Amino acid sequence: MATKMDDEEKQKLYDEFVKGIWRENPVFIQVLGLCPSLAVTNSLMNGIAMGAAVLFVLVCSSFLISLLRNVIPKPVRISIYIVVIATFVTAVDFTLAAVAPDLHKSLGAFIALIVVNCLILGRAEAFAGRHGVKESVADAIGMSIGFTLALCLIGGIREALGNGTLLGYSLFGPNFEPWVIMILPPGGFLTLGAYLFLFAYFKERSEEKKQRQADAARNLTEGRRAA
Amino acid sequence: MEATREPSAQRLILSLSISGLVAGIVLVGVYDVTYPAIQKNRAEAVKKAVFKIYGEHTKGFEVFLLGSDHKTLQAFDMSGGALPEGSTVFGAVDSSGQLMGYAVPAEGAGFQDTIKILYGYDPTQKRIVGMEVLESKETPGLGDKIGSDAKFRANFTALSVEPAIQLVKGKKSGANEVDAISGATISSDAVVKILNRSLDQWRPILAAEAAKKSGAKER
Amino acid sequence: MIGIATAAAIMTGMALLFAILLAIAYRFLRVEEDPRLEIVEGMLPGTNCGACGNPGCHAFAEALLRQTAAPGKCTVSSPTQVDAIARFLGVDAGVEEKRVARLHCGGGYGLALRQAEYQGYSSCRAAVLVSGGGGACGWGCLGLADCERACTFDAIKLNDRLLPVVDVDKCTACGDCVEVCPVDLFTIEPLSKRLIVQCNSPLKGEAARKVCSVACDACGRCAADAPDGAIEIVNGLPVVKVPSLTSERATFRCPTCAIQWVQGNQFADDTVAPLYEGGSIASAILSAHREDERASRG
């Protein structure tokens, strides 16, 4: 009996974890946290670093907020969430500046701007403030992995086309003509738009396929009945 | 319903204050831990740029703050490891501890956004001896060549600042002329403008300093 | 140590300041709002279909809180959703009988006389303005699918005779089709009402049969065969007075099949032979309409 309960709980945690990676992907599905997803993704490395920073902040703040959710008075909850998040963000900011100054420079103010990333405050308000510690942390990890994944996809394509490199390694040789637009602002918008278009396309194709299969199955059963 | 019951004002104030207090303390801790490393990184960055301008003989650099009279420089003690805030110039020092020249940070409007540069200036010969771009958002592949294009950078190895620096296209003829990067005229122009503007401010001060120093030496 | 003191002082001071400010504001500037409103609205489907008689889900939620409406009025919500709302509000669900939209015309392609060919904007509302459409019967279905487009729930599809078939499983009785039909052919009826008059023309006798082979010619046989007073002929059309008739006897002697015993969808077993040769004309027109629509709507 106990193991069954455990399994159920595990399954639930797993669900909370997995949903953020794809089904409720913060960037591609919920279209949240856009500022950093477009601003810093002119290289893959930036994307990874930003993702890691968000991971840290989101997990820590979700943990703390879900822990304290019954203590925090409702009218000032947003202010307190912000204080908590800002503290963690400042910590990340300083740490990055101390450990990897070049990366810190290329991410610029966007590390600090994690504070106002709708993704983080959104998770705090919508999830961590209403759920237990375990679920909140699982949700936070899933969401930030989904976020990082999206950032890597965007950053990868932008760096590859815009600079001819991936993580600094040359892809196309010295005569490559870089598509400068990809690392400029318009490239960010267009890349994300193109990804959304592609996902919509694949979704429609898979739905069409499902529909066709369902039709075929129905025809088969009806044919049998008629026979 | 529970949610509709109003918490007391004292509780609101108390919880917000406590969270502020805790956050403040945590941040001080983080700050204290990371402070030395961050300052070291900043100093490193300046050092790297100064070395690039003044070459392999450079040993280190000194920091000078603009005095409150806006006319004289005051040496700043770097032993604390931190760079000061405010208007600063750096002095490049060779292995013998001799001052080789100054490295002056300057910034101004570029093609896209603010460009920040550091340039080496020799007040006695009245010329620029080198230039490094610290920060720019110029167009990749075109404008950002101001930091990477060797031919363009060569313009600044011995650039006379009297009369004021001029931008030309094609053939460079005078000692005070800078040959623009083709296709990035505006960015090249921006660098020249930043230099001229910064020199207007620093030239008399640095000249006075140099005169003071040489005077002291002669005496 | 000084650093810590400064930081603590600044942060606490700031927090204190803002907290006091907000606390004051919270105390003196608050505007009262029923917190349940948001929750109830969140529980509603949010389709704003208006079937409940309110202008939208928000208004319905307000009505629910005022207790001037029962949760069951929402025809879109499933019974469990209705139950949930009722439980939340602590009121009776007041579940309504399932109702669906019914079409009062059977004069599809090949059955009703077409006098002229309509060309132009492919919409019933537009066609009815041009000499009342190409059909001879001015009361009949125009077959240009305004209802199909208007249906939010994807419950209406034109069949091969260009007649709209309402899928009773998907229909929520929201009334959009009733509103959109320019010749007012739809009514909302309880699903249990089986006797449906599939004609809307007041013409009688030969005049009616001349324009449509499935028109009601007001012969009165159904009224005669039904229990006393259950069916009455009013203005050339039978009116079913007792909706819960359990016998399909009244339809047996109808010479034109204008009155039908419907179980489930209408036109489910369309066995009337087409008057035109080649039933594919209708489907060709249907696909042409669809093509037009695609072209005009991108």
Next chain:
Amino acid sequence: MKRHAPDLIITTAPFLREGSSTPELMRQVLLATIPVVAAGTWFFGFGALLVIFTATVGAVAAEWFLSGNRSGLGTLADGSALLTGILLGLTLPPPIPLWMAFLGGAVAIALGKVIWGGLGHNIFNPALVGRAFLQAAFPEPMTTWSAPVSSWFSSSSPYVAVDPRTFALPLMRVKTDVITAATPLGLAKFQGKGTDLWSLFFGNTGGSIGETCAVLLILCGLWLASRRALEWRLPVAALSSVFVFSSTLHLIDSTRYPGPLFMLLSGGILFGSVFMVTDPVTTPITRTGAWVFGAGLGFLVVLIRIFGGLPEAVMFSILLMNAVTPLINRATQPRTFGY
């Protein structure tokens, strides 16, 4: 009961129509581009024709693939994709690699037209969307110009004049030290050098393939206007606005700011006015709006050419004005009769 399919057609009034049709308008604009294409080929050599052709192929191919029509000509029949391709080709610099021209054509159709739902729905001029994409993606090739190989009456064999860069492999570049030329606007902005107005008028200067020959563009514009294939207010407003703003500056300081005739004859303003600004889809529908659009365009062109970082601004200015066209349309609704 014998019944036959109905003879009579019922449609709504009016039962008469004026003659002109949308495909006919397209055809006339297409016809007007022919002399411009020919002149571009004459001035910049066979390579220029290849560039135009490739851009057109890119546009038509994109339309074919993205419109989802596999039978018949589909939306290609209205000729708008063809026109977009040709216009894009005419705005490109002559020595651009062909793969870029192809890419530009495809982007023009995909981003400029198809995603908006096709002809008539787009907000931005498709050809210019394609060109803006190329300009942002490949700033260097897009600002590398070659000198004309022919003048009006003499030529150094234009049919063989093909720049080696034109044949760069896809995604690659050819590194050469070919002599480049500057556009008259570039010369004026960066080197303070003027250009003879007559060379501007007859097209003996560097620049995009279709923009150099002013006299031809003026003639094409007049022809189109005489066929009522364009809304004359738009080019007139744009050109006079450029004239007014540049003359004002010129009067203030004639040494720093070039004269109005130079501003009108150089760069793409004439080409833009005849072929881009007159695209009805992306410009205001109201007559007052047309004047506002033209005035705004002229202002932006002069502003960016003189105070901006780029020597040429017609493309950006048109795109910016396209962006505000919905707002202009709203603000300039005609007064209804009786109000």
Next chain:
Amino acid sequence: MTGLLQAIRKSPQPTFHHGVHPEENKGRTNRLPVARMPFVGEYVLPLSQHLGAPSPPIVVPGQRVERGEAVARPGGFVSVSLHSPVTGTVKAIELRPHPNGKLMPAVVVQADPFASQRDQFPAVPDPLLSARETVLQHIQSSGMVGLGGAAFPSHVKAKVPDGKRVQFAVLNGCECEPYLTCDHRVMVENPGDVIRGFQILLSLVGAERGYIGVELNKADAIAALRAAVGRAPLPIEILGLEVKYPQGAEKMLLDAIFHREVPSGKLPLDLEIVVNNVGTAAAIAQYFDTGKPLIERVVTVTGDAVSRPANLLVPIGTPVSAVLEHCGLRQGEARQVIVGGPMMGLAQKDLDVPVLKGTSGILAFTSETVRVQAEMPCIRCGRCLDACPVFLNPSRLAMLVRTESVDELERYHLLDCFECASCSFVCPSSIPLVQLMRVGKGLIRQKKSSK
């Protein structure tokens, strides 16, 4: 370039702004004198042929009626009587096809083949000597309506409400619709009737001056009217107007003559002006001369599907099919039959519909003329804006109708559209703009009624 020239060249003739120039196509009939349509067997008299309340019948099936005898009385103030055009028997009162496409209640009269059908009507008083109320009542019981097309009861127009006054009266002789020549022929053949009718109207409304606006393509009509006025020194002026569609629309006509715009939602009466059709004036004069109520009217029958085009004096109620047959309809070739003009008329699906009081023309076209072009996307060329005489934005309105944005439709003044079809006429993409406008008006009405 022509556009530019047109803008520079100011038209010397008075006219309104915008509008279109369709081909006139009046040449086949404008020289043909008005002929009489022979009597047929059955006449259908729909009870609602005019704007306003339908007329309740005052006869029963089987009853014998004389030519000119009333078969229906006015159903209210905004309603008129209806008279039998022939001597015969009332066959039925039932639903019959109406040119608007619906089946509508009508009195069907079977003509007596042996009756003489002579003009023999009760005498009426002299309108210029009788009390105003009496004259108005006589006009109402004569079944008089505007013959221009809208069929608005004439007595309502001639009655000036208390507190209002009328400064000018205008007769509309523009006949701007292509193909139609019935008003033209009336002006040429009966200028005296027109002027006399106008005099009656002038005295009824108490106007100090009268104007007759005639388009310049009817020079003979202008000459005839001027001659008729010249004989009697009257405060009436005949104005030649530029040939342009829709000059004959009331508001456009007033703009052309007085350069004043009728405010939105208001009537010419608010400008102290009353407008009537020339045909109506002639019919009023004839009524007071002979006592003949409105039982016949002049109809232009033309189009490439009729071999003998004509201007016919047709008894009201005659089936369109009979009229067309009389004019030599090419059987099997006609693809479209229109009642009214080619710009604002109605296409018919059933040729058994009757000629009404407001029927000014019957046009039959073969497939050569009827070209239904495929609709193309709107390219926002703005030609519809240049054509619209009330300065609307049809292109945008069409899009708003398609997306059913009812609030926006009202904001863009859709209700000021009077469906002149100039926008559809010029649209190079063949978008059914007027039709969309009509649908849009329906949407607005529906929204208003559901509120």
Next chain:
Amino acid sequence: MNDLLWIFVSAAIINNFTLTYFLGLCPFFGVSNKIDTALRMAAANIFVLVITSFSTWVLNTFVLFRAEYLRLIAFIVAIACTVQFVEMVIKKTSPALFKALGIYLPLITTNCAMLALALFQTTRGYGLLQGQAYALGAGVGLGLALLIMAGIRQENELVTIPKLVRGAAMNFFIAGILSMAFMGFAGLFSSH
């Protein structure tokens, strides 16, 4: 004076907060579906930006010079509280104004443009006046982008955008094209 002009123009069009810095994207896409809404949002934005610029300048000059490491947290708390306070005041004093502007205020709290403005003006060492010019420029820039976007989107509602790009994807494409068009302003006034 020239300096102020450049700061203003740079923030408004050359380095438009939305189209080149990607700041304030959520409200940019969220409330740009109607021109009317966009106008109000733009007004609210400018209002809050100017207040933010002022209050953070005060905070930075008079309080934080002792503890720069508290900048981020102090700024964000200050912005959040100011906005919330302003919102409450408007809600109480003028329901009409609240209906017009107030509902956008909570959206603005978590708008990165506000915090970014505060941080940028601090790191660039702008004084009070420069800060105000910067805030005004940023506000005008956000408003401009918002208004243009709203105009285009409202126009798009009249036609049928293909299903695959309808919604978010289309918005990104429009923003991308707009961003390309705004590149034309690069270098404006910088060389004069």
